[in-house]
Amino acid sequence: IFSHTSPEMWFQGLFPPSVCPANANVDTFYGIMFDAGSTGTRIHIYTFVQRSPDQPLELEGEIFESVKPGLSAYVDQPEKGAETVRGLLEMAEDAVPPSHWKKTPVVLKATAGLRLLAEQKAQALLSEVREVFEESPFLVPDNSVSIMDGTYEGILAWITVNFLTGQLYGQNQQTFGILDLGGASTQITFLPHSKETLEQTPVDFLASFEMFNNTYKLYTHSYLGFGLKAARLAALGALEKEATDGHMFRSSCLPKQLEAEWHFGGVKYQYGGNREGETGFEPCYSEVLKVVQGKLHQPNEIHRRSFYAFSYYYDRAVDTDLIDYEKGGVLEVRDFERKAKEVCNNVDSYSSASPFLCMDLSYIAALLKEGFGFGDSTLLQLTKKVNNIETSWTLGATFHLLQLLGVSH
Ligand SMILES: Nc1ccn([C@@H]2O[C@H](COP(=O)(O)OP(=O)(O)O)[C@@H](O)[C@H]2O)c(=O)n1
Numbered sequence: 001i002f003s004h005t006s007p008e009m010w011f012q013g014l015f016p017p018s019v020c021p022a023n024a025n026v027d028t029f030y031g032i033m034f035d036a037g038s039t040g041t042r043i044h045i046y047t048f049v050q051r052s053p054d055q056p057l058e059l060e061g062e063i064f065e066s067v068k069p070g071l072s073a074y075v076d077q078p079e080k081g082a083e084t085v086r087g088l089l090e091m092a093e094d095a096v097p098p099s100h101w102k103k104t105p106v107v108l109k110a111t112a113g114l115r116l117l118a119e120q121k122a123q124a125l126l127s128e129v130r131e132v133f134e135e136s137p138f139l140v141p142d143n144s145v146s147i148m149d150g151t152y153e154g155i156l157a158w159i160t161v162n163f164l165t166g167q168l169y170g171q172n173q174q175t176f177g178i179l180d181l182g183g184a185s186t187q188i189t190f191l192p193h194s195k196e197t198l199e200q201t202p203v204d205f206l207a208s209f210e211m212f213n214n215t216y217k218l219y220t221h222s223y224l225g226f227g228l229k230a231a232r233l234a235a236l237g238a239l240e241k242e243a244t245d246g247h248m249f250r251s252s253c254l255p256k257q258l259e260a261e262w263h264f265g266g267v268k269y270q271y272g273g274n275r276e277g278e279t280g281f282e283p284c285y286s287e288v289l290k291v292v293q294g295k296l297h298q299p300n301e302i303h304r305r306s307f308y309a310f311s312y313y314y315d316r317a318v319d320t321d322l323i324d325y326e327k328g329g330v331l332e333v334r335d336f337e338r339k340a341k342e343v344c345n346n347v348d349s350y351s352s353a354s355p356f357l358c359m360d361l362s363y364i365a366a367l368l369k370e371g372f373g374f375g376d377s378t379l380l381q382l383t384k385k386v387n388n389i390e391t392s393w394t395l396g397a398t399f400h401l402l403q404l405l406g407v408s409h
């Protein structure tokens with residue numbers, strides 16, 4: 001079990017005195033955060049302990065569960081979508097003791113999958129989820145079900161990683177940047193040190209916020225449509241076409257003889273290999289390059305900062321044995337390109353894993369190098385969990401939520 005015993009009072013004043021225990025016994029608090037991602041819905045149940053009233057809360061642990069597909073797959077069946085949330089929320093009734101239900105907040109934040117849906121359809125899904133929350137025994141704060149702004153997605157993940165690695169308290173703070181590659185969007189966030197970065201960055205890429213008695217001005221951006229699965233569609237040319245029905249989208253990144261179909265965001269796509277034309281790394285790389293080239297802001301300072309990378313960066317590195325699933329590891333940017341070459345030039349022997357493996361790896365290499373402008377030898381720390389807690393924006397969001405609740409009382 002993980003707990004932070006920092007000398008800093010990082011959580012001081014977070015909870016209203018009314019819910020703080022009068023005696024010195026250890027008390028436990030819970031927070032429930034749903035991540036409604038484009039490829040799946042996840043529940044994070046965080047446990048915090050307070051050892052005495054004058055001590056800060058400590059994060060003790062996390063219970064995590066997930067279901068697939070994500071809410072956006074239920075675009076025309078919002079009730080069915082909300083049922084997936086109900087199923088996960090039932091887990092929370094087992095994890096949180098009944099005596100704590102009424103003061104345990106539950107919140108759901110949706111990301112890129114719902115951002116991409118028509119406003120009305122997204123709202124219908126969210127309103128069904130709201131009903132599920134209202135029927136639950138938990139505390140439902142105002143605005144508890146919403147689509148999260150991409151800026152927060154990056155900031156909150158940055159808070160999670162830097163909190164878990166101990167960078168947000170004490171001396172010698174050396175924060176890490178984060179790279180998150182989702183299904184539909186991708187985020188880059190870091191704390192700039194140089195004046196140059198602040199001066200040369202568009203204002204909407206900079207965000208200030210306060211946390212744990214510090215003010216941070218972060219470089220952060222969420223690129224909608226640049227997640228791994230959205231990028232597949234872009235590379236296939238399936239985004240430009242109005243009528244996807246019946247059309248076969250072909251790519252040199254796919255096994256030559258392949259023909260298959262794929263559902264994403266409630267739409268069915270048919271895709272296949274380049275029967276007649278070229279296949280392999282070179283033509284594939286130029287296909288995915290078109291998706292990113294000239295489309296992303298390239299901050300110079302990334303060459304001097306260290307980054308944690310997770311989500312699809314992690315998954316694809318695991319799939320190709322670049323890292324161990326449990327341990328993660330450190331990779332150079334060029335490792336993704338090396339693997340992409342290996343896989344793309346032998347697609348048929350890898351296609352049992354996923355026919356998209358060559359395209360995915362090539363896209364990751366192109367995104368890092370030509371998109372963000374990372375160098376070949378830049379080191380990336382690939383991490384899924386730190387001290388057994390998921391490296392997800394959800395922990396940062398829970399801190400923020402608890403802080404808000406404390407203030408409002
Ligand atoms: N707690 C989580 C949540 C997502 N993920 C990964 O995030 C990727 C999917 O992103 P997503 O469904 O959240 O999509 P977006 O809505 O972020 O674009 C997959 O690689 C998941 O394995 C994770 O590793 N851990």
Ligand SMILES: [Ca+2]
Nearest residue numbers: 037111182183
């Ligand atoms: Ca995500």
